[in-house]
Amino acid sequence: MDFSFTEEQDMLRISARDFLAKECPKAKVREMTEDERGYDVQMWHSMAELGWMGLVFPEEYGGMAASLMDLVILMEEMGRNILPGPFFSTIALCALPLLEYGNSEQKTKFLPQIAKGEAIWTFALAESSGRYEASEIKLRAVLGGTNYVLEGHKLFVTDAHVADYVLVVGRTGDGERLEDGITLFIVDARGSNVKMEAIPTIGGDRQFKVSFDGVTVPEDNILGKIGEGWDIVDFILQRAAVLKCAEMSGACQAVLDMTSSYAKERIQFDRPIGSFQAIQHKLADMLIDVEAVQYLLYQAAWGISVGVPSPWQISAAKAKVNEAYQRICIEAIGAHGAIGYTMDHDVGLYYRRVKVAQFVAGDTDWHREVIAVGLGL
Amino acid sequence: MDFRLGEKELALKEEIRKFAEAELPPDLMRNTVIDGEFRDFEFEISMSRKLAQRGWLVMSWPEKYGGRGASLLEQTVYEMEIAYWGIPGAWMGISGIQWVGPCLMMFGTEEQRDKYLPLIASGGKDGVWCTGYSEPNAGSDFASIRTRAVRDRDDYIINGQKVWTSAAHRARWCWLAVRTNPNAAKKHQGISIFIVDMKSPGVTVNPILNYYGRHHFNEVFFDNVRVPASNLVGEENKGWYYLMQSLAFERRSIAPTTYGSLNRILEDLAEYAAQTEYEGQPLSKNPLVRAKLADLAIDLEVLKMFAFQLAWRITQGQIPVYESSRNKIMGDDLMRRGAITGAEILGIYSQADPDSEWAKLNGAVQGAYLGFPGQAIAAGTAEIEKSIIGQFRLGLPKSY
Numbered sequence: 001m002d003f004s005f006t007e008e009q010d011m012l013r014i015s016a017r018d019f020l021a022k023e024c025p026k027a028k029v030r031e032m033t034e035d036e037r038g039y040d041v042q043m044w045h046s047m048a049e050l051g052w053m054g055l056v057f058p059e060e061y062g063g064m065a066a067s068l069m070d071l072v073i074l075m076e077e078m079g080r081n082i083l084p085g086p087f088f089s090t091i092a093l094c095a096l097p098l099l100e101y102g103n104s105e106q107k108t109k110f111l112p113q114i115a116k117g118e119a120i121w122t123f124a125l126a127e128s129s130g131r132y133e134a135s136e137i138k139l140r141a142v143l144g145g146t147n148y149v150l151e152g153h154k155l156f157v158t159d160a161h162v163a164d165y166v167l168v169v170g171r172t173g174d175g176e177r178l179e180d181g182i183t184l185f186i187v188d189a190r191g192s193n194v195k196m197e198a199i200p201t202i203g204g205d206r207q208f209k210v211s212f213d214g215v216t217v218p219e220d221n222i223l224g225k226i227g228e229g230w231d232i233v234d235f236i237l238q239r240a241a242v243l244k245c246a247e248m249s250g251a252c253q254a255v256l257d258m259t260s261s262y263a264k265e266r267i268q269f270d271r272p273i274g275s276f277q278a279i280q281h282k283l284a285d286m287l288i289d290v291e292a293v294q295y296l297l298y299q300a301a302w303g304i305s306v307g308v309p310s311p312w313q314i315s316a317a318k319a320k321v322n323e324a325y326q327r328i329c330i331e332a333i334g335a336h337g338a339i340g341y342t343m344d345h346d347v348g349l350y351y352r353r354v355k356v357a358q359f360v361a362g363d364t365d366w367h368r369e370v371i372a373v374g375l376g377l
Numbered sequence: 378m379d380f381r382l383g384e385k386e387l388a389l390k391e392e393i394r395k396f397a398e399a400e401l402p403p404d405l406m407r408n409t410v411i412d413g414e415f416r417d418f419e420f421e422i423s424m425s426r427k428l429a430q431r432g433w434l435v436m437s438w439p440e441k442y443g444g445r446g447a448s449l450l451e452q453t454v455y456e457m458e459i460a461y462w463g464i465p466g467a468w469m470g471i472s473g474i475q476w477v478g479p480c481l482m483m484f485g486t487e488e489q490r491d492k493y494l495p496l497i498a499s500g501g502k503d504g505v506w507c508t509g510y511s512e513p514n515a516g517s518d519f520a521s522i523r524t525r526a527v528r529d530r531d532d533y534i535i536n537g538q539k540v541w542t543s544a545a546h547r548a549r550w551c552w553l554a555v556r557t558n559p560n561a562a563k564k565h566q567g568i569s570i571f572i573v574d575m576k577s578p579g580v581t582v583n584p585i586l587n588y589y590g591r592h593h594f595n596e597v598f599f600d601n602v603r604v605p606a607s608n609l610v611g612e613e614n615k616g617w618y619y620l621m622q623s624l625a626f627e628r629r630s631i632a633p634t635t636y637g638s639l640n641r642i643l644e645d646l647a648e649y650a651a652q653t654e655y656e657g658q659p660l661s662k663n664p665l666v667r668a669k670l671a672d673l674a675i676d677l678e679v680l681k682m683f684a685f686q687l688a689w690r691i692t693q694g695q696i697p698v699y700e701s702s703r704n705k706i707m708g709d710d711l712m713r714r715g716a717i718t719g720a721e722i723l724g725i726y727s728q729a730d731p732d733s734e735w736a737k738l739n740g741a742v743q744g745a746y747l748g749f750p751g752q753a754i755a756a757g758t759a760e761i762e763k764s765i766i767g768q769f770r771l772g773l774p775k776s777y
Binding site for chain 1: 378379380381382450485519643644648661662666667668670671672674675676678679682683685686689690693703706707760762763764767768770771774775776777
């Protein structure tokens with residue numbers, strides 16, 4: 001066993017932390033919640049120059065051939081800083097499945113664009129029920145000639161307004177199992193029959209209802225095999241769970257750090273509130289939560305990195321972080337007192353984003369169910 | 378990073394499984410959490426000897442003291458498996474294997490090591506130790522101990538009282554914390570450790586029954602007990618440092634053992650739920666039961682990672698600062714949750730006496746329920762452990 005990061009991984013973390021501290025202060029985060037695009041285009045291009053978009057791509061697609069564990073480290077730092085923008089949707093939700101399931105034409109066409117920061121992608125899965133079961137996929141894709149025609153809508157599609165492409169989960173047929181007959185389509189997000197309606201969220205991010213009113217998609221733009229798309233959805237949800245967990249893990253650490261600092265500075269009853277056990281023990285509980293999340297995350301990411309992904313470990317990590325992140329934020333606001341409830345304080349930025357992050361790639365109950373099945377229940 | 382167990386560890390798991398299947402009575406009561414290990418002492422010591430013969434009892438000790446130089450990761454796997462199978466006798470009265478031996482290796486004289494370590498390693502009755510730390514007025518405030526040792530030529534003379542002394546009624550030796558300098562500037566600077574022969578004149582052991590009538594704890598009185606000066610461990614008045622080390626050793630093994638025993642309870646509960654009908658379908662289909670067991674499984678996975686991370690850190694030659702405290706809090710909290718969740722799933726049967734034929738899962742859940750409040754206090758309460766994390770990991774001001 002080895003619980004340490006490599007020197008290169010430590011370097012990656014430090015350089016990401018430095019970059020984000022400089023380029024993405026909380027003033028920028030706040031500014032971006034009001035911004036029409038929701039992210040800083042200049043920063044986006046700097047990130048591409050640093051090689052972040054193509055971090056895990058092979059060199060032939062303009063990447064750096066790093067491991068998923070490296071991406072986890074990078075995304076912990078993004079989460080720590082609340083980096084706004086479409087990195088998660090582009091890389092975690094779309095580039096990874098493109099890399100795994102795309103044919104060579106698709107990879108050659110799309111991946112270098114992504115690596116250069118020239119293309120933004122997003123993933124459209126959930127429909128009216130907002131749940132991640134194959135039975136919920138009602139969006140129909142019907143073959144007419146060499147094209148498929150998509151009819152239906154998707155909800156909670158993140159960053160759709162700035163996306164160039166949407167990876168859409170549709171139903172092309174019905175089989176014995178509900179998972180049969182699911183197909184993934186690469187759809188031009190700017191096509192005329194693709195309509196978007198904003199779903200305002202408490203997290204200050206950008207999510208949309210995306211309607212596909214007879215959208216034509218050429219056969220070439222099918223990802224993977226027709227009717228066998230649910231395997232790709234599983235693949236995406238597993239990676240996305242780990243990478244969202246990474247963002248949340250970084251955020252948990254940030255909230256613990258700010259609360260711990262505040263407890264040392266804030267004087268009441270003539271002494272720092274951190275000298276009171278009521279506060280100190282809260283912070284100890286937060287630390288245990290933070291480290292619990294980290295080790296479950298690293299275990300799950302390591303499994304994927306060495307080619308033995310464990311759905312059980314992935315679900316343990318995401319279920320844990322969903323609860324821990326929420327608990328940490330609530331306790332942190334309590335420890336800060338009224339100042340933690342204000343617009344000016346950073347802790348609220350994290351707390352509001354808990355609700356967004358919890359539902360990405362499976363809420364707690366969804367992952368508990370994976371665990372329960374693994375227990376033989 | 379790499380989270381694989383090595384071939385050695387995997388092979389060891391398999392060997393312990395075979396050992397457990399061959400050596401344990403099928404109806405073994407697995408409610409040892411309430412008893413400590415001292416109810417059927419002859420049986421337990423017979424198992425200690427078998428573990429010693431296998432080379433497992435003190436596997437991480439060097440060969441010259443009866444071990445086989447196993448890594449702490451292997452040791453951790455061993456502790457998890459011993460607890461999983463409920464193999465008694467593995468701790469030899471708790472103290473000797475876990476901290477007396479390791480502390481003697483760090484701070485003892487060569488003579489002390491040669492005399493005491495092989496006795497522990499052989500798994501016999503003369504290797505059973507107890508530990509004299511708490512006193513009536515020194516619990517969490519451990520540095521306030523008053524039991525005195527006064528030098529008298531080649532001996533020390535000890536007077537005072539210890540309490541909550543696990544296994545004192547079975548122990549051949551006592552690892553005893555005493556005050557040697559009552560005038561030290563700070564309380565913790567006047568403390569020393571002695572090895573005391575429990576057969577010495579002036580030692581009196583009285584049982585303290587726990588709330589379930591089991592005999593685990595004792596009070597021990599020292600009335601002019603004469604101990605040779607060669608039984609002083611390390612330097613006089615430096616005992617506090619050794620004590621903190623001993624507590625770190627003690628706290629380390631709580632996570633692996635709690636993980637092992639709870640993992641077994643979790644598996645047994647899952648099986649029980651699958652076989653038990655409830656409103657016309659297996660209890661395992663009940664969403665509440667599924668969610669409760671899943672939550673337990675997730676945090677057990679955390680405990681496992683914590684246990685391995687701490688062991689790994691020590692094997693890297695690093696000195697853990699707060700990890701033992703973190704693991705103890707997590708382990709105790711999970712034991713509580715496992716007991717309560719387990720009892721909820723067993724329902725009305727969870728009240729059956731753990732030794733009776735009415736008890737499900739060989740009484741393991743009742744054992745955990747009756748035992749966890751005691752385990753949570755031993756070696757430092759959650760409040761003490763959280764203060765350690767606050768002060769030494771988060772850099773907060775001292776709170777007491």
